[in-house]
Amino acid sequence: MRKQLCEALQERSVKANMTFLTGDLGFMALEPLRSTMENRFINAGVSEQNMVSVAAAMAMQNLEVWVYSIAPFCYARPFEQIRNDICFHKLPVNIIGNGGGYGYGVMGPTHHAIEDYGVLLTLPNMMVFAPVFDEDVETVIARAGDSGSATYVRLGRGEAPQGYTVPAYAPWRQLCGGSGPVVVAVGPLAGTYIEGFSAMPTSTRPNLWAVSELPIEQNPMPEHLLRQIAHSSLLCVAEEHVRRGGFASELSLHLAGLGVAIPRLVHLHARAHHYERYGSQSYLRCQSQLDPQSMLLALTGKLDA
Amino acid sequence: MPKLSVEKVMAARKRLLQMHFESGVGHIGGNLSALDAMLVVFNEFLSKEDHFVLSKGHAAGALYIALWSIGKLRQDDLATFHQDNTLLPGHPPANGIPGISFATGSLGHGLSLAAGTALALRLKCQDGRTYCFMSDGEWQEGSTWEALIFVCHQRLENLTILVDHNNLQGFGRTQEVASMSPLWTKLQGFDIEVQIVDGHDLDAVRNALMQRSDRPRIIVLKSVKGHGVRFMENEMAWHYLPLTTEQFQAAIQDIESI
Numbered sequence: 001m002r003k004q005l006c007e008a009l010q011e012r013s014v015k016a017n018m019t020f021l022t023g024d025l026g027f028m029a030l031e032p033l034r035s036t037m038e039n040r041f042i043n044a045g046v047s048e049q050n051m052v053s054v055a056a057a058m059a060m061q062n063l064e065v066w067v068y069s070i071a072p073f074c075y076a077r078p079f080e081q082i083r084n085d086i087c088f089h090k091l092p093v094n095i096i097g098n099g100g101g102y103g104y105g106v107m108g109p110t111h112h113a114i115e116d117y118g119v120l121l122t123l124p125n126m127m128v129f130a131p132v133f134d135e136d137v138e139t140v141i142a143r144a145g146d147s148g149s150a151t152y153v154r155l156g157r158g159e160a161p162q163g164y165t166v167p168a169y170a171p172w173r174q175l176c177g178g179s180g181p182v183v184v185a186v187g188p189l190a191g192t193y194i195e196g197f198s199a200m201p202t203s204t205r206p207n208l209w210a211v212s213e214l215p216i217e218q219n220p221m222p223e224h225l226l227r228q229i230a231h232s233s234l235l236c237v238a239e240e241h242v243r244r245g246g247f248a249s250e251l252s253l254h255l256a257g258l259g260v261a262i263p264r265l266v267h268l269h270a271r272a273h274h275y276e277r278y279g280s281q282s283y284l285r286c287q288s289q290l291d292p293q294s295m296l297l298a299l300t301g302k303l304d305a
Numbered sequence: 306m307p308k309l310s311v312e313k314v315m316a317a318r319k320r321l322l323q324m325h326f327e328s329g330v331g332h333i334g335g336n337l338s339a340l341d342a343m344l345v346v347f348n349e350f351l352s353k354e355d356h357f358v359l360s361k362g363h364a365a366g367a368l369y370i371a372l373w374s375i376g377k378l379r380q381d382d383l384a385t386f387h388q389d390n391t392l393l394p395g396h397p398p399a400n401g402i403p404g405i406s407f408a409t410g411s412l413g414h415g416l417s418l419a420a421g422t423a424l425a426l427r428l429k430c431q432d433g434r435t436y437c438f439m440s441d442g443e444w445q446e447g448s449t450w451e452a453l454i455f456v457c458h459q460r461l462e463n464l465t466i467l468v469d470h471n472n473l474q475g476f477g478r479t480q481e482v483a484s485m486s487p488l489w490t491k492l493q494g495f496d497i498e499v500q501i502v503d504g505h506d507l508d509a510v511r512n513a514l515m516q517r518s519d520r521p522r523i524i525v526l527k528s529v530k531g532h533g534v535r536f537m538e539n540e541m542a543w544h545y546l547p548l549t550t551e552q553f554q555a556a557i558q559d560i561e562s563i
Contacts, residue, residue, distance in 0.1 A: 019428065040428065045458070047451035050417045054455065057421025060406060061429065080411060081448075085418060088399045088408050 001155045002029040002098060004137035010036045011138075012145060015064060021055055023048050023069035025098070030068070052078040055093045056085035064092070064145060070104065071097030071113030075120055075152065086150045087123040093151075094144050100130065100154030100187065101240030101270065102284040112284075113154070114270040117186075118245025120152050121215050127151045128214040130187030132173070134158035136212065139169040143213075156188035156240075157281075161195040171213035172222050178205025181234035181263075181299055182225070186211055186247050189240050189290060196292040206236070206299060214247065216254045230260055236298060238268040238290055266298050309348040309507060313374065317344055318533050318560055320383070321370045326553040328387035330395060334530040334543030336367040338471040338504065339438065342526050345510045346436055346467070347371040354433030356422045358407055360415020361440035361469060362396035368405070369393055377404050413446030415439060416466065420456045423464040423521075437466045442474035444491075445483045456521050457496045465514065466523040469504065471530040473541050489525045497521050504528030534559050 010033050012018060019040045020033065034041045044051035048069060055065045067074060074097050075082065086093045097113055104111035117128040127149045131140045135158070144151040160166050167173050175190060176197050183206045185193060190210030197208050207228050213219040229235055237248040248267040255262050271288040278284075285291045289303060297303040321340060325333050339361065348371075351357055359368050369386065372378040378393075385391040392401045396410030407418050419437035426433050443449055456464060470488060472479050480486045492499045498518045502509040504526025513524045530544070531537030534556040548556065 017429075042424075044455060045451075047448075047455065049413075049448040050420070050451035050455050053414050053417030053448075053452070054421035054424065057407075057418045058425040058428075061422060061425035063425050063428065081414065081417070084408060084411055085414060 001131060001134050001137050001158060004134050005096065005141065005155060006030055006033050008138040008141040009033050009066065012141060013037050013040070017062065018064040018066070019058055020066045020068065021051050023051050023073055025069055048073050049078045049081050052081035052093075052095075053085045056081070056089065056091050059086070059091040059093045060089065066094045066096060068096045068098070070111060071100045071116055071154065072111060075113070075116050079119065082120070082150070083123055087125050090125045091150060092148050094153065095151065096153045096155060098155045100156050101189070102281045103156050105281040105284060106278050108278055109273040112273065114240060114272065115242050115245065116154060117152065117214055117247075118241060121250070122245070123150075125150050127218060128154065130154040130156070130212050130214075132158065132188055132190050132210045132212055133160050133166045135166045136169045140212070154187060159188055159191040161191075161198075164194060169212070171211065171219045172225060173210045173212075174225070175208045175210055176205065177207045178202045180204045180206040181236060182207045182209065182228050182232045183236045183238065183295070183299070184209045184211060184251065185238040186241065189238055193238070193292055193295055196296055207232075211247065214250070216250055221254070226258070226260055229255065229263065232263050234266065234299065235263050236266040236268065236295070238295060240270050240285070240290060242272050243267065243269045268295065268298060306349045309345055311507070313348070314341060314344055314507070315560060317370050317374050319557055320373065321366055322534070322548065322553060322556050322560075324370070324383050324386050325366055326548045327384070329547045330366070330387045331543070331545040331547045332363045332366065332395070333546070333548065334473065334537055334540065335361065335440065335469070335471065336364050337532045337534065337537065338528040338530045339364040339469045340367040340370065341505050341507060341532070342467055342469070342510045342528075343367050343371045343438060344374055345507055345514065346438075347375050349511060350514050351436065352433075354431065356406060356419070356433065356435045357404065358415045358419040358422065358435065358437045359397055359405075359409055360419070360437055360443060361412065362408075362410030364438070364440075364469070365393070365395060365397050368397060372402070372404050378402070412440065412443035413448040416449055416452035416456065419464060419466070420452055420459070420461060423461040424459055426463060427461070433463065435464050437464065439466060439468045440474075441468055441470040441472065441479055441488055444468075444485060444488060453492075453495060453497070460496075460519070461521045462519050464521045466521065468523060468525045469528050470525050471528045473530045473539065473544060475544060477541065492523055492525070497523055499523050499525065501525045501527060505532050533563070
């Protein structure tokens with residue numbers, strides 16, 4: 001999604017007060033943005049703590065600020081700076097984490113971001129955006145930048161099947177439907193299930209939903225989805241995020257608060273940093289049983305825990 | 306701006322002690338080491354266009370007194386220091402007080418916040434100087450060095466950094482805990498103007514603050530923890546301890562006897 005990100009930010013940079021800070025990342029991707037923004041594009045160097053605090057202060061001076069790095073480097077290392085300097089002051093700094101989830105695959109666990117939005121959503125005034133498709137990025141950047149809130153944009157890799165017509169961006173989107181159970185997936189992972197579900201007969205085909213904005217209280221669930229959940233015997237949540245603090249917990253609490261009867265819940269999630277061997281994002285998704293085949297087994301109760 | 310008088314400094318010092326005594330709050334030593342220079346900044350240098358970041362947030366008492374000395378806080382406000390429902394907590398708050406932009410207290414944030422402020426002013430082509438008031442202990446924070454590299458690389462000539470170099474930190478002397486002594490020789494390795502002055506000599510502080518350069522500036526204030534109250538001076542215990550009634554009375558007498 002970096003190409004789309006660069007284009008979206010280039011377009012937005014006509015705003016004279018927009019600034020962009022990178023933690024020395026963006027090679028072969030952000031050069032056009034650097035050319036467009038000139039002195040408003042700042043390579044802050046390999047110093048994420050400083051970069052985040054600088055960003056907060058710039059936002060305090062009414063500049064629109066975007067901060068960019070590999071996902072874990074921009075939320076885990078400078079967490080206190082995000083908490084104290086951005087969130088305590090309700091500053092609208094936009095943090096872009098590239099390679100959310102297992103996006104950096106075989107690069108190893110230091111580069112994985114599988115507890116990012118769970119951690120960040122513990123903070124006040126924080127919104128998370130997880131675009132599903134490449135086509136979402138332009139709208140996500142606009143919505144994040146206009147939100148007036150601190151934001152974390154979890155960039156991944158759009159994985160729409162060939163020939164699939166990507167629906168217009170919305171925080172909640174139904175990507176395919178049928179009479180089967182309800183599946184809700186966070187971000188690009190949702191796109192990986194479309195092909196398998198589409199091949200199923202309507203009578204058993206799941207209602208696949210993608211969620212792209214959190215927390216739920218700022219992104220109300222569609223009534224249609226609530227009705228589907230209420231009438232389903234199975235709700236499956238899939239997220240490239242660890243179990244604790246993840247979307248499934250938030251969704252369960254939210255539904256309970258609404259008084260919606262929760263059907264049996266199956267949660268597919270990232271299995272933390274426990275691997276002895278490494279591999280691509282696809283490989284790591286398989287290890288976590290997040291891949292499409294595991295999803296199909298989970299829906300039929302045949303997945304080994 | 307009128308020159309800060311010695312009498313006003315003495316009155317501020319006594320008011321600081323009174324505030325801490327009435328609230329039963331410590332952190333007095335590091336406030337007294339910082340107070341003189343902070344008063345000079347607020348009374349003689351800080352204009353509407355300027356910004357002040359207190360990186361050593363545990364000197365909030367000195368900051369509140371400095372704001373009181375220029376009429377931005379009232380006696381009534383100071384009376385609420387550290388009490389329930391106060392606007393004046395033990396470290397500077399995120400909002401509610403004119404002249405305080407950032408909640409600080411976790412060391413190692415202030416220089417980056419000041420750098421971002423100074424850079425923003427430059428990008429907006431606005432006048433105004435940013436002052437960052439730091440402790441010496443917080444140079445043990447890695448983020449402070451990240452910030453210094455950034456400040457120098459960006460050549461933030463509209464930034465003045467003051468370091469309260471009182472040589473005492475939370476649980477020992479800086480030389481015993483994690484020595485960089487003398488700190489200024491490390492700072493002089495960067496592309497920045499470094500000046501070392503007596504942090505309690507008002508003229509020296511004043512003259513240092515008047516200097517301008519095309520580079521960012523660091524003024525290392527050679528200061529004394531607990532300055533102005535002889536039984537507190539250079540005693541680490543006064544990093545933490547509150548005053549008893551007897552100690553408060555003795556401290557006031559000591560200030561008045563000088």
